[in-house]
Amino acid sequence: xxxVAYLDGVRPSIVMARxxxxxxxxxxxxxxxxxxxxxxTFDSNSSANxxxxxxxxxNLSVADVDGDGKDEIIYGALVVDDNGTKxxxxxxxxxxALHVGDLNPNRAxxxxxxxxESTTAPMVLRCMTPIQARSYGV
Ligand SMILES: [Ca+2]
Ligand SMILES: [Ca+2]
Ligand SMILES: [Ca+2]
Numbered sequence: 001x002x003x004v005a006y007l008d009g010v011r012p013s014i015v016m017a018r019x020x021x022x023x024x025x026x027x028x029x030x031x032x033x034x035x036x037x038x039x040x041t042f043d044s045n046s047s048a049n050x051x052x053x054x055x056x057x058x059n060l061s062v063a064d065v066d067g068d069g070k071d072e073i074i075y076g077a078l079v080v081d082d083n084g085t086k087x088x089x090x091x092x093x094x095x096x097a098l099h100v101g102d103l104n105p106n107r108a109x110x111x112x113x114x115x116x117e118s119t120t121a122p123m124v125l126r127c128m129t130p131i132q133a134r135s136y137g138v
Contacts, residue, residue, distance in 0.1 A: 005062040005071035007082045013039055015073055020056025020094055026073060026080055040084030049086050052078055054094055057114070061100040065110050065128035074100050074112055079128075092116055092124055100128075 001017045007028055017026040028039040044053040057076035065072045070082035076095055079088035095116040103111040103125070112126040 001058075001060050003060050003062050003073065005073060005082075007039060007070055009064075009069040009071075009082075015060075015062075017056075017060060017073075017075065019044070020054070020058065020076060022053055024053055024056050024075070024078070026075065026084070028084060042080050042084045042086070051091060052086060052089055055089060055091065057095050057098045059098055061098060061112075063100045063110055063128075065100070065112075067109070074098065076114065088126075090124065090126065092121055093118060 003015050004012050005015050005028070007013045013028045013030050015026055015028045019025055024044040026042040030037050030039050043049065055077035061074040062071050063074060064070060065074065065079060066087070068082070072082055072087060073080040076098065077090040077092045078086065081087040093116060095114050097115040099113045100110055103113055107127065110128045112128060113123070114126070115123050
């Protein structure tokens with residue numbers, strides 16, 4: 001999978017991703033002054049990302065969910081911060097559909113709607129705010 005994100009808040013980067021059932025890797029690249037450079041790598045095999053394997057979806061979304069002016073990557077149950085570090089892991093596992101937007105206009109900030117492959121929490125609406133991110137099953 002792939003997406004375009006304004007990881008520095010100013011210029012676009014490309015994010016390439018692979019893996020959602022097991023190991024998950026996202027890599028961000030910049031195209032600047034005629035050169036392609038790697039910006040960061042998120043790897044579920046890294047000790048800093050323990051528990052993030054198998055948390056992805058068949059899609060990804062890009063949005064500034066923490067209000068810092070830079071885009072985050074919403075990758076199933078995960079949110080990867082603009083600098084490639086783990087920001088949120090609901091640990092609710094893999095799912096197929098995911099949408100990010102101001103789904104509840106009565107509440108400030110974005111919400112994430114995700115369909116899980118689960119009978120106990122078949123779908124989840126996550127609230128993303130500049131201060132915190134929390135999740136709950138519905
Ligand atoms: Ca942000
Ligand atoms: Ca951020
Ligand atoms: Ca909202």
